[in-house]
Amino acid sequence: MTPPRPRRTRPAVSGLLAGAVAAGLLGAVPPAVAQPSTTQPSPAQPSTTQPSDAPAGEDFAVEEVAGGYRVELQLDEPLEVRSDAPVLEVDGEPVGVAVESADGRSLSVVTPDAAVLDADRVSAAWAGEADAGTARAALRARAAAVGPARGPVLGEDPGTRGRYGVRRADYDLGDQVWGLEGLPADIRSEARAAVYLPAGARGERPVVVIQHGRHSYCLGPRPVPDVGPARYPCAGEQQEIPSYLGYDELAENLASHGYAVVSVSTNAVNANDNQLAPDLGAQARGDLVLHHLDLLARADAGEAPELGGRQSAALRGRLDLDHVGLMGHSRGGEGVVEAALMNAARPDPYGVEAVLPLAPVDFARPALPDVPMAVVLPYCDGDVSNLQGQHFFDDSRYTTDDDVLRSSLLVMGANHNWFNTEWTPGTALVDTGARDDWRAADPLCGTEEPERLTPAEQRAVGTAYMSAFFRMVMGGEEQFQPMFDGTAARAASAGRAVVHPQAQAPGGSRVDVNPLDGSVGGVRSSGSVTVGYCQGLDGRPVPTLATPCAPASASSRMPHWTPASRAPSAPATTVLTMAWQEAPEGAAPAQLRVDVPAAARDMSGQEVITVRAAPTEGQVAPVDAQLSIVDGRGREDSVLMSQVSDALAPLPAGTSSLLPKTVLRTVELPLSAVRGVDLRDVRQVRLTAASPTGSLYLSDVAVSTAAVGAGGPTDLPQVSVGDAVVAEGDGPGSADVAVRLSAASEVPVSVRLESLAGGLGGAGREAAEVVFAPGETCLPFAVPLVGDDVPGAVPAATYSVTASVPVEAVTGDAFGVLTVVEDDGVVVDGSVVDSGEAPSLPLPGPQGDVCAA
Numbered sequence: 001m002t003p004p005r006p007r008r009t010r011p012a013v014s015g016l017l018a019g020a021v022a023a024g025l026l027g028a029v030p031p032a033v034a035q036p037s038t039t040q041p042s043p044a045q046p047s048t049t050q051p052s053d054a055p056a057g058e059d060f061a062v063e064e065v066a067g068g069y070r071v072e073l074q075l076d077e078p079l080e081v082r083s084d085a086p087v088l089e090v091d092g093e094p095v096g097v098a099v100e101s102a103d104g105r106s107l108s109v110v111t112p113d114a115a116v117l118d119a120d121r122v123s124a125a126w127a128g129e130a131d132a133g134t135a136r137a138a139l140r141a142r143a144a145a146v147g148p149a150r151g152p153v154l155g156e157d158p159g160t161r162g163r164y165g166v167r168r169a170d171y172d173l174g175d176q177v178w179g180l181e182g183l184p185a186d187i188r189s190e191a192r193a194a195v196y197l198p199a200g201a202r203g204e205r206p207v208v209v210i211q212h213g214r215h216s217y218c219l220g221p222r223p224v225p226d227v228g229p230a231r232y233p234c235a236g237e238q239q240e241i242p243s244y245l246g247y248d249e250l251a252e253n254l255a256s257h258g259y260a261v262v263s264v265s266t267n268a269v270n271a272n273d274n275q276l277a278p279d280l281g282a283q284a285r286g287d288l289v290l291h292h293l294d295l296l297a298r299a300d301a302g303e304a305p306e307l308g309g310r311q312s313a314a315l316r317g318r319l320d321l322d323h324v325g326l327m328g329h330s331r332g333g334e335g336v337v338e339a340a341l342m343n344a345a346r347p348d349p350y351g352v353e354a355v356l357p358l359a360p361v362d363f364a365r366p367a368l369p370d371v372p373m374a375v376v377l378p379y380c381d382g383d384v385s386n387l388q389g390q391h392f393f394d395d396s397r398y399t400t401d402d403d404v405l406r407s408s409l410l411v412m413g414a415n416h417n418w419f420n421t422e423w424t425p426g427t428a429l430v431d432t433g434a435r436d437d438w439r440a441a442d443p444l445c446g447t448e449e450p451e452r453l454t455p456a457e458q459r460a461v462g463t464a465y466m467s468a469f470f471r472m473v474m475g476g477e478e479q480f481q482p483m484f485d486g487t488a489a490r491a492a493s494a495g496r497a498v499v500h501p502q503a504q505a506p507g508g509s510r511v512d513v514n515p516l517d518g519s520v521g522g523v524r525s526s527g528s529v530t531v532g533y534c535q536g537l538d539g540r541p542v543p544t545l546a547t548p549c550a551p552a553s554a555s556s557r558m559p560h561w562t563p564a565s566r567a568p569s570a571p572a573t574t575v576l577t578m579a580w581q582e583a584p585e586g587a588a589p590a591q592l593r594v595d596v597p598a599a600a601r602d603m604s605g606q607e608v609i610t611v612r613a614a615p616t617e618g619q620v621a622p623v624d625a626q627l628s629i630v631d632g633r634g635r636e637d638s639v640l641m642s643q644v645s646d647a648l649a650p651l652p653a654g655t656s657s658l659l660p661k662t663v664l665r666t667v668e669l670p671l672s673a674v675r676g677v678d679l680r681d682v683r684q685v686r687l688t689a690a691s692p693t694g695s696l697y698l699s700d701v702a703v704s705t706a707a708v709g710a711g712g713p714t715d716l717p718q719v720s721v722g723d724a725v726v727a728e729g730d731g732p733g734s735a736d737v738a739v740r741l742s743a744a745s746e747v748p749v750s751v752r753l754e755s756l757a758g759g760l761g762g763a764g765r766e767a768a769e770v771v772f773a774p775g776e777t778c779l780p781f782a783v784p785l786v787g788d789d790v791p792g793a794v795p796a797a798t799y800s801v802t803a804s805v806p807v808e809a810v811t812g813d814a815f816g817v818l819t820v821v822e823d824d825g826v827v828v829d830g831s832v833v834d835s836g837e838a839p840s841l842p843l844p845g846p847q848g849d850v851c852a853a
Helices: 014-024 114-118 248-256 267-276 280-301 309-315 329-343 392-395 455-477 480-483 553-557
Strands: 060-065 068-074 088-089 093-097 107-112 122-126 167-168 191-201 204-212 258-265 321-327 352-358 373-378 406-411 499-504 510-514 523-526 529-534 575-580 591-593 606-617 624-633 636-640 665-670 682-689 694-704 718-721 724-727 731-742 750-753 766-772 777-785 795-808 815-821 824-829 831-833
Touching: 014 795, 068 114, 068 204, 088 107, 093 352, 107 718, 167 636, 191 248, 191 309, 191 606, 204 248, 204 280, 204 455, 248 258, 248 455, 267 280, 267 499, 280 321, 280 329, 321 455, 321 636, 329 352, 329 750, 352 455, 352 499, 352 795, 373 455, 392 406, 455 480, 480 815, 499 665, 523 529, 529 591, 575 724, 606 682, 624 665, 636 682, 682 694, 718 750, 718 795, 718 815, 724 731, 731 750, 731 815, 750 777, 766 777, 777 795
Parallel strands: 204 258, 204 321, 321 352, 352 373, 373 406, 724 815
Antiparallel strands: 060 068, 068 107, 088 093, 088 122, 167 191, 191 258, 406 499, 510 694, 523 591, 529 575, 575 694, 591 682, 606 665, 606 694, 624 636, 624 682, 718 731, 731 777, 750 766, 750 795, 795 815, 824 831
16 A cells, blocks of 8 residues: 655744634634644733723623624633534524634634624534524424334344454554644644454455544543643543443444454544644544554554564454445544545555444535445434534535445434443443433433433444444445335344435436436426425525525524534535425316436336435424326326335424424335336326425435445545635735645536634635636635734634535545734734734735646
């Protein structure tokens, strides 16, 4: 295997700027190479534009800055270590994703909303919960009970142990071994993993790497100062929390079936990601996975003496790194997606052929084409409660015409943490006082409620589905495919767990009739029906002309449309909406007609016709529709959707404002059940109202045959965002950052770009689509600047520019950093100091052509 690409470094900052980093003043991006001060700096002087009557409370302050208003909240204790992103709420209303200070003791947000000047109360919340609002009484009136599990039980149970015993070959090379992309150079990660091998199995074995998520890393008194390298490794009386040991049941199950499983420790990243990583640690987690794969490659070749004699002997000639699967939990889910993308950029990548994000975050909306993927979403997730990982499935469907099965599985009654025994009360090796991450009293998701899975039940369903996925994709065990292809087959060991699937069949065995996203025509309606298209939620920082699918207050309940923390304006999952009223007597029924394109009319060789569907937000009454196919002679056969799927049944609500979720589910109609229609000449798919009133979201009409497809590292070009350093200027202006393709494409490539307003307001928000014509490899993206002619509080501020939702490409380094240098002097101890006197921050000249560099 070839070594990884050189690590990206950013210009070092020091002096006044480093002090601003430690104080948490640098807005949306903590500079990745800043060296935190070992002493707390004196508070920076406020901008001279701050009004004298700016509001302040005992724990918060609001100040006017260039381009907006900065809200800062002091915390009584360091921020809880969770996977979700922190936000600030002003008088109960969210104002944006917050920047966590280096010591974790304060949060800040810049907002253009002048209403914060009237703030009475500022509080911290989490992005997945902040827009929850209050669930309407009608929604709360829904039945809390989850229906019984449906779908056939497979004859072979993937949760059953295999024929091999399991032997361990764990390794620990120390606490500070590897530097990681996206983190400062003085932050080093541990090199520690639990290794599970099939005893008695011959030859090289396929490898599954597991990465845990963001959780507390050290138990005991926190160090002083609690910043940068001092945060990890654990010191003094602290005890390390071994989150990587929490997946024994899954690892031993896979090892017993012949797989080598490596569960890696990620505590150094968890200690520093919120404070020091522009992407909250995604690149660092991905890079850590690749470091372990590099070590394993050397061990397999007998070239890793640092492992010691026993481990070296156990691993030599035993690892098949042409067949690699990745499972990541929580922020580790985003980490393994990033690892797959970073791996694909290598000249000689490892054979990553299966990726499973478990309860993942998705802060930047990357796509992962060409690799089979199953996203697992727990319905009662109390950490990543908006189930934002659904975007991994949605955003990868049409990135390119690939040939892989992808699935999204909604596990009813499961929470975020209990897939990991170290995050579960009563099973952790280190007693951290772990508790249920779903903390609200609720008749559906409350800890003791009958619809909740117990920790043992949750681990059992997790082991069954995750083991089945890797064995299906990597081992060719197609008997497990009905668990993932929309058929909703069940494993006996999953017990009473209800799992709702979504699926997209591989391109080689699927013909798309209509994605129902408005990109193609052929959609008509008749009767008392209203048809349209929607995407995302309202209230986006940079709004679009598209109709939103729901209000922003529904964000925590709408996984398909919840905004990404680092790309909140990116359009999300366009779907068709169909709403109808009761038709007058004798009137034509409400009906949607979807024309079948010529390439899809011969369905005689296909097995099923599928559509994703869900009741719309606010749909309370039972709803049903008739699904019909019509041939060229007008002959029709129909079935009620409720007879073949529960997709139109609203998901249960409980009483929490985080519920009920609205999630599309796959409806499958077996074509073998169709009668009286010429399947060689199907001309229309129709949906006819079968309830007096109703409204639906609809997506992805297709015909397909069961298959897993074939995948591996994508060869699509990678989109990366460059860094830039510019002077602030005296008035409104703009700065360019370079957006580059790693190789020219023969087809157009598109990607969404978004700049986030930062802690000092020197740069503004912008969001737009950038389209590379065939042959183009670099385009500028203009970020608005808010210049002025008054001294500032710090010599420079930094802002992130994020690339997301690519089409015909994938994201490489998706986070650029724009540094805006104060050119009117800096206020220090009441006096103005020339900005240029900061030795590491000379005033930059005119920017020039960023693509010429």
